[in-house]
Amino acid sequence: MFAKLIVVLLVIIVGSFLWYFMKSKVSAAHQQVRDRAIDGNFGRAITAGPATKHLTMMGRTLTLGADPTRAGELISHIATSDDRVTDIHPEQGAIVIQIDGSYPRVRAQLMPDRTVIGVEAMTWEMGFPQGAAVWDRIATAISQAATHQGIPVGEGAREFAKDEHASGKPEVWTVRVP
Missing domain, CATH: 3.30.160.110 (Sirohaem synthase, central domain)
Structure with missing residues (x-):
């Protein structure tokens, strides 16, 4: 019983670390894509109409x-x-x-x-x-x-x-x- 509890806790801790690092990688990649879209013509084309409004x-x-x-x-x-x-x-x-x-x-x-x-x-x-x-x-x-x-x-x-x-x-x- 005690061994199963330790295994579950280790899985939760390791999973938390993996989630944190994966989330930061996805967020950084998403940020780069967003920045490229805004800086490029595609971003300007999409935002031009709503921005004018x-x-x-x-x-x-x-x-x-x-x-x-x-x-x-x-x-x-x-x-x-x-x-x-x-x-x-x-x-x-x-x-x-x-x-x-x-x-x-x-x-x-x-x-x-x-x-x-x-x-x-x-x-x-x-x-x-x-x-x-x-x-x-x-x-x-x-x-x-x-x-x-x-x-x-x-x-x-x-x-x-x-x-x-x-x-x-x-x-x-x-x-x-x-």
């Missing part, structure tokens, strides 16, 4: 025709209700919203006659801008709530460019200044 979603801006206090309260209320929003803080004449810890970063410029809200910076990883679905969900909720409250809402678009001054990985993209 996500980039369009990230460029969506809203203009709320309300006083800054009312618009700021509405935006803060909607943003805090989303689980992926990690920080909301006021700045001079603005509200800054961070999604997933740091990016995308959304800024609501609070002006006396209107408020313009949109993404000002984002990260680009794995062939896509990150956080597009979250921003689209928040923007849609803000637009619907504002319309429900009788606040005029206008939509616009922004373009982005890779920020060459930001170092490291992932890539940071910011609003293109004309």
Whole structure:
């Protein structure tokens, strides 16, 4: 009985070591294949369509025709209700919203006659801008709530460019200044 228990334990220990090393080899091989696909034309071809859609979603801006206090309260209320929003803080004449810890970063410029809200910076990883679905969900909720409250809402678009001054990985993209 004791000998069978030791054999079972040895099989489990040896199997665990084999599993660990095999899993790391498969993960490393998978990582290399993924990197080659993204760096090669095949990866670009596959991600081009969805990336363009996500980039369009990230460029969506809203203009709320309300006083800054009312618009700021509405935006803060909607943003805090989303689980992926990690920080909301006021700045001079603005509200800054961070999604997933740091990016995308959304800024609501609070002006006396209107408020313009949109993404000002984002990260680009794995062939896509990150956080597009979250921003689209928040923007849609803000637009619907504002319309429900009788606040005029206008939509616009922004373009982005890779920020060459930001170092490291992932890539940071910011609003293109004309």
